[in-house]
Amino acid sequence: MSETTTHIPAEKARIGAPSIPGFTEEGEDLSPINDNDSSPLAGASTKAHSHGGGVGVPDSSRAGRLTSTNVDDFAKLTGREEDWRFTPLKRLKGLHSDDLTGAAPKIELAGNGIAKLSVVPAGDALNGVAHTPDDRVSANAWKFASETHVVTIPKNAEGANATLRITGESPAAAAQHLIVVAEENSEATVVLDHVGSAVLAQNVEFDVQANARLTVISLQAWEDDAVHASSQQALVAAGASFKHIVVSFGGDLVRVNPSARFTGERAEIELYGLYFADAGQHLEHRLFVDHAVANCKSNVLYKGALQGKDAHTVWVGDVLIQKAAVGTDSYEANRNLVLTDGARADSVPNLEIETGLIDGAGHASTTGRFDDEHLFYLMARGIDEKTARRLVVRGFLNEIVQQIGDEALQERLTDTIEEELAATEN
Amino acid sequence: MSTLEIKDLHVSIDTEQGEKEILKGVTLTIKTGETHAIMGPNGSGKSTLASTIAGHPRYNVTSGSITLDGEDVLEMSVDERAKAGLFLAMQYPVEVPGVTMTNFLRTAKTAIDGEAPKLRTWTKDVKEAMSKLKIDADFAGRNVNEGFSGGEKKRVEILQLELFKPKFAVLDETDSGLDVDALKVVSEGVNRAQDENEMGTLLITHYTRILRYIKPEFVHVFVDGRVAEQGGPELADRLEEEGYDRYLNVKA
Numbered sequence: 017m018s019e020t021t022t023h024i025p026a027e028k029a030r031i032g033a034p035s036i037p038g039f040t041e042e043g044e045d046l047s048p049i050n051d052n053d054s055s056p057l058a059g060a061s062t063k064a065h066s067h068g069g070g071v072g073v074p075d076s077s078r079a080g081r082l083t084s085t086n087v088d089d090f091a092k093l094t095g096r097e098e099d100w101r102f103t104p105l106k107r108l109k110g111l112h113s114d115d116l117t118g119a120a121p122k123i124e125l126a127g128n129g130i131a132k133l134s135v136v137p138a139g140d141a142l143n144g145v146a147h148t149p150d151d152r153v154s155a156n157a158w159k160f161a162s163e164t165h166v167v168t169i170p171k172n173a174e175g176a177n178a179t180l181r182i183t184g185e186s187p188a189a190a191a192q193h194l195i196v197v198a199e200e201n202s203e204a205t206v207v208l209d210h211v212g213s214a215v216l217a218q219n220v221e222f223d224v225q226a227n228a229r230l231t232v233i234s235l236q237a238w239e240d241d242a243v244h245a246s247s248q249q250a251l252v253a254a255g256a257s258f259k260h261i262v263v264s265f266g267g268d269l270v271r272v273n274p275s276a277r278f279t280g281e282r283a284e285i286e287l288y289g290l291y292f293a294d295a296g297q298h299l300e301h302r303l304f305v306d307h308a309v310a311n312c313k314s315n316v317l318y319k320g321a322l323q324g325k326d327a328h329t330v331w332v333g334d335v336l337i338q339k340a341a342v343g344t345d346s347y348e349a350n351r352n353l354v355l356t357d358g359a360r361a362d363s364v365p366n367l368e369i370e371t372g373l374i375d376g377a378g379h380a381s382t383t384g385r386f387d388d389e390h391l392f393y394l395m396a397r398g399i400d401e402k403t404a405r406r407l408v409v410r411g412f413l414n415e416i417v418q419q420i421g422d423e424a425l426q427e428r429l430t431d432t433i434e435e436e437l438a439a440t441e442n
Numbered sequence: 443m444s445t446l447e448i449k450d451l452h453v454s455i456d457t458e459q460g461e462k463e464i465l466k467g468v469t470l471t472i473k474t475g476e477t478h479a480i481m482g483p484n485g486s487g488k489s490t491l492a493s494t495i496a497g498h499p500r501y502n503v504t505s506g507s508i509t510l511d512g513e514d515v516l517e518m519s520v521d522e523r524a525k526a527g528l529f530l531a532m533q534y535p536v537e538v539p540g541v542t543m544t545n546f547l548r549t550a551k552t553a554i555d556g557e558a559p560k561l562r563t564w565t566k567d568v569k570e571a572m573s574k575l576k577i578d579a580d581f582a583g584r585n586v587n588e589g590f591s592g593g594e595k596k597r598v599e600i601l602q603l604e605l606f607k608p609k610f611a612v613l614d615e616t617d618s619g620l621d622v623d624a625l626k627v628v629s630e631g632v633n634r635a636q637d638e639n640e641m642g643t644l645l646i647t648h649y650t651r652i653l654r655y656i657k658p659e660f661v662h663v664f665v666d667g668r669v670a671e672q673g674g675p676e677l678a679d680r681l682e683e684e685g686y687d688r689y690l691n692v693k694a
């Protein structure tokens with residue numbers, strides 16, 4: 017497997033101290049070029065998270081990004097913006113420009129009854145508990161979502177299990193707003209199971225309260241023509257752990273932006289992702305881990321397989337370790353496996369570090385090809401071509417599948433991977 | 443008894459400068475139970491012969507034939523050749539991402555035998571074969587060849603040889619890059635496979651030192667895509683002393 021490590025422009029990599037114990041990085045030269053004072057990051061965190069008014073400077077730092085619930089605060093998209101430059105706007109079907117008045121996908125709750133589902137109106141105070149839109153599509157969804165579905169995991173609950181089956185039934189551009197509240201010391205797995213077809217801009221909030229343990233699986237199993245832009249934001253309180261697993265394989269254009277911010281110490285965030293892009297598909301994942309407080313731990317791993325002409329995946333991983341976040345331990349990686357010619361994987365890890373007093377921070381990005389030599393080796397051992405391809409892809413993606421505790425869901429994913437593989441073996 | 447027959451084989455590859463002929467008429471017959479050494483200088487086409495037997499797509503057979511008990515090997519796909527009993531221990535085994543050794547070995551064994559091996563005995567067989575080849579047990583959980591040293595890769599090739607039990611094995615410079623201890627371990631593995639399975643062996647090597655451990659009945663000297671001379675083990679001894687200069691000079 018050939019490894020190519022994505023080069024990171026120097027201005028993206030900021031290190032506040034020249035020597036950081038435990039700091040590791042792969043395949044690049046991070047140089048401490050910007051000191052804290054001259055960095056656009058200085059004071060940036062104070063600009064974040066404002067409601068309305070559109071505060072923030074659109075600089076290259078993640079913390080400086082504009083956040084607002086008012087769509088008009090965001091300029092109309094041209095496609096040249098840093099966070100939209102990989103996205104084919106033409107295929108967004110108006111999510112960024114139109115009124116999102118179509119019928120939102122139907123929501124049904126299944127599970128073991130511990131988690132409760134309720135609906136609150138758009139103006140309810142709960143909206144925004146953990147989320148402020150940070151791009152135009154998300155703000156547009158905020159404006160047009162007429163109600164909010166709220167899943168609540170009660171305090172001290174154990175083994176709560178909830179699947180929200182989200183079924184798209186209309187090709188009209190629509191907005192949707194979901195909130196998951198994991199109350200103190202609760203433990204739950206919540207699955208967002210997106211099926212059917214839709215043109216959907218979506219905001220999902222996760223309020224992970226003190227000492228809660230929340231696992232979320234956002235499954236994009238859409239029909240081929242679906243368009244889905246989902247902004248999923250979490251606030252993770254002291255002692256809590258938040259595990260977020262994105263699985264994207266269906267839809268014409270899927271763009272999921274998970275972001276998670278620590279609000280209390282000794283908390284943990286794990287962001288995992290698995291995607292499988294076929295010919296013509298655009299699957300994009302942009303994530304953000306915000307180490308805003310001290311002594312927290314984060315781990316990010318996204319793995320993707322691509323096959324077919326014009327299969328395109330984009331992964332952008334922003335990790336910000338703020339000045340206050342001493343004792344941080346953080347790692348992010350993206351690994352892509354390109355199965356055929358004509359597919360393209362973009363992968364950009366961005367690590368910004370404002371304090372030298374951390375336990376560790378690192379990142380990696382590799383894009384490997386499944387090439388004829390792999391195939392020859394396996395076939396020379398009697399394994400037919402079909403099986404050889406399956407063996408490699410299954411093995412590659414399995415690392416993420418294993419993160420999903422739910423056995424039935426694991427099986428479904430394994431089957432899906434098999435189907436995806438079968439699709440190009442004709 | 444089986445016979446692998448190579449007749450007047452011509453092989454070329456596509457290069458940027460156009461088609462280039464590498465094998466210029468190779469004829470060779472090998473029977474199960476026999477060991478043939480193919481020796482020759484670098485670039486003489488030894489790996490080309492090995493890869494062509496295994497069916498690597500880069501090599502175009504322009505004329506000649508390869509048959510296994512009369513069956514046309516050139517008509518078979520790569521995996522069919524392996525199932526028919528041919529095995530190539532590669533000069534440069536590739537790393538296969540995402541696939542553990544355990545999974546790989548079981549899948550290959552199932553493919554070659556046409557049925558899954560009995561789990562209990564299979565696990566035991568793998569363990570034993572690994573320990574005989576002094577391969578650490580934790581290699582079973584690692585991805586195929588990924589991060590293995592050159593010597594470890596070679597041992598793992600021989601591990602497969604012992605487990606898959608082919609009729610004919612082509613060993614392409616399995617000895618290169620091995621220290622004396624590893625060379626011994628690997629050679630013992632090849633000898634075991636020969637004793638237990640009556641395997642025919644085509645031992646490709648640049649140096650004579652492996653011939654101290656694996657004894658060929660036939661030696662073929664390969665120069666510029668042809669067999670320049672053949673004989674018994676004494677030919678290897680002569681090469682040991684004189685090197686390949688004699689053949690290269692004749693050519694010049």
Ligand SMILES: Nc1ncnc2c1ncn2[C@@H]1O[C@H](COP(=O)(O)OP(=O)(O)O)[C@@H](O)[C@H]1O
Nearest residue numbers: 455457464482483484485486487488489490491
């Ligand atoms: N991909 C290739 N492109 C160009 N020439 C090649 C290629 N592969 C092999 N050759 C040439 O073919 C000849 C035989 O190579 P090889 O079979 O590897 O020899 P050996 O194994 O005896 O060292 C050499 O001259 C080598 O340079």
Ligand SMILES: [Mg+2]
Nearest residue numbers: 488489533615
């Ligand atoms: Mg060679």
